[in-house]
Amino acid sequence: MCATNATTLPEDAMTDEKRTVGEQPVLRILLLWHSLRSGNLGVGALTLGHIEILKRAAAQAGRHLEIDIAGWGRELDYRNACPELGIQLHAGRREVFSPSSDLNRIISQADIVLDIGSGDSFSDLYGTRRFWAMSLVRLLVLVRRKPFVFAPQTVGPFKRRYNRWMAQLLLRWSTHVFARDGLSTQALRDLGITQNVTEAIDVAFRLPFQRTSAVGDTTKMKIGINISALLHHGGYQGSNQFGLAVDYVGFSRRLLSELSDDPNLEVHLIPHVVSTAFKVEDDYLLARTLHDEFPKTVLPPEFRDPMEAKSYISGLDLLIGSRMHATIAAFSSGVPVLPLAYSRKFKGLFESLGYSMIADLTRENEDEIMNRVSHACSHLSDLKGAVKAGNALADEKLLTYENYLTDFLQKIST
Template sequence: MHGRAAVGENRHESVPKRRPITIGLLWHSLNSGNLGVGALTVANLTIAREVALDAGLSPRFVIMGARDRQRPAIPMPDCQTVPIDWRALGPGGALWRAMADVDCVLDIGAGDSFADIYGARRFSFLLISKLLALARNKPLILSPQTIGPFTKQAYMAPAAFVMRRSHAVYARDELSRDVARQMAPSVRIDLAVDVAFELPFEDRSHLRRGPLLRVGVNPSGLLFSEAERGSNRFGLSYDYARFTRKLLAALQARDDVEIHLVPHATSNGDPTDDDGALCDRLAAEFPAAHRVPNFGTPSQAKSYISGLDLLVGARMHACIAAFSAGVPVVPVAYSRKFTGLFGLLGYDTMIPVSGVEEEQAVALALEALANRSALAEAEAAGMAKVHGLLAGYRNTLRSTFLAVSAPA
């Protein structure tokens, strides 16, 4: 009850005690250097907590994810962490023991890892952890995520088995939904959207529309290093490193723009996948640009991004942060997950994987800068779809939480 007790109310009347529920969050992380994984974790945990509290339950969480000692964990109340490595996955290991203590498991697959494109080792981690939850007879919900691609039967068969045994399966884009339906035609595959659209943040929109346009560039250390090595494993039709430099040169030449270099995925152990290290290099090359310090949490990143007039982003969750904060965004796509996710929301402004060269890609970004008002309107319409797409997921969580927490 909110507010003061009504006059004459029995102030000694006992408040019904909330039933406890322990929720496992599989392939989430509170200390990943990739703020996208952190955004998924904080957002999914926030949604699950809201649903549980609204259902009259008292939730606690067990976060099960990759062992990562790179950075301090994001402080979240009522959370226990179980790092996953080969030892934890073994017979009688930490993950098997942790599964015994939870009432249900929400598995987000680190967003896009339920696929075979990352190799046998990662797929084995994803698969074994799911099988442990099922072996413990815990309701397994595949939270909204990218499903696939799967190209090899050796991966498709066990992935389909997991989906058939899952309590619910949610895809975060239509292509993932279609892939899952083809693999497991007897399974109901529901369409939702990335939970990070609901990541909490501090609104700094008052910083926009100043004398200088605050243009954020979120450069990808991964795409940049791929371009410099000439490997181009994502199949871009243009050189990403040359595009980034040409974009920054074009922005620096304008007298109405303030450039913000915004890192979103950092790594102490892999300099080829470190946006922060790349921002340092680019800040030295383009001294007019402001090098934004590395963020400690995904909500800090989203809060900063909310004060920009435009973001050109190569990390998907930096783009989601901008979109959901009402900041016009130009996603730099490197896989189908970009077109699938933003296409679902009716937002088609992006630099595509193929069909453009560097000059055309720069022109697309500058055109978006001129069309900010129209892009903001498209985002507002897209966010209305987000709330509807996540409503079904929330309903599934509510019914599951109530079922698993019911008195025996």
């Protein structure tokens, strides 16, 4: 659990007794499908950004909270980013089906459950098995009649009818649904979900960081290149799982070759996922290989947590990337970005912020994308203006979500 209002609570997270601070009961919040141990720094960014929002909401509501976290990921450990954290649970199949498991226990003790769906996993884009594994835990929450909120996330797409049916059931039984982009709001309408729906934006916009004034050679334009190992390997199935229109491996090499050979540019490789268990996901392993192939590039030390990654990214002049939260880290720190989109989540989010500089890997060819790269490099001033305007809009959208949480915390029965 992570205590807010600067109150450090006892570390015995499994007690059934209601905690108090003074005479005020402490509300228990369960953050579902979050993690402070995931090698996917995007999931960590969502978690830490969400905690920042909850801290503000708790302060506004005059409440004290303790926050339990349940999700996947054991590759890294940045729980020290939240010093008061007492416990994080692995939401595995064994925990789901054991009535006496810690997962079932913290669900039963929660005053509210906030489900972020790892940002983009309320979909069968990554496979039916993953969607149903996550949905079983959601059903555990709903059968206990706990207040259950879908925190801002991508909704859909759903390719299979039975996955669509499960999505509709979960959404209708939930307390409220927050979409993180306009396309997800439309997807909810297409699913017949129109009540208790609000459009917000990705909570990782609130991820704290330390701004870096400059990295590397200050006489050159510093461009970050985030290459996704998952796309490089053709997805989990190794067969162009995401339907890219370009040869991602060949395109990545062309991008690195052309940019790193330009004497006016300094190219930084920006891995955003570390995974010792799944090499297909490990951006850093791939980045080391590419750095050996393109020695003019700069390879930073392995990032230990999402805040360290965002702090480094904040010192760049431009980020070109395929990992959603690498691009959000850039955008939310004021750095122009060219997202290399492999799903509609990129278009949905950035266009919701009035930002149209997006390359679509599923529709555009290699030359078209390289033209976008050239355009981005030569129009940084215009892009900075668009990023500034987009961040102002993101603040407004997240304030809507924060106000909802504040109101809920004020009204919840203790």
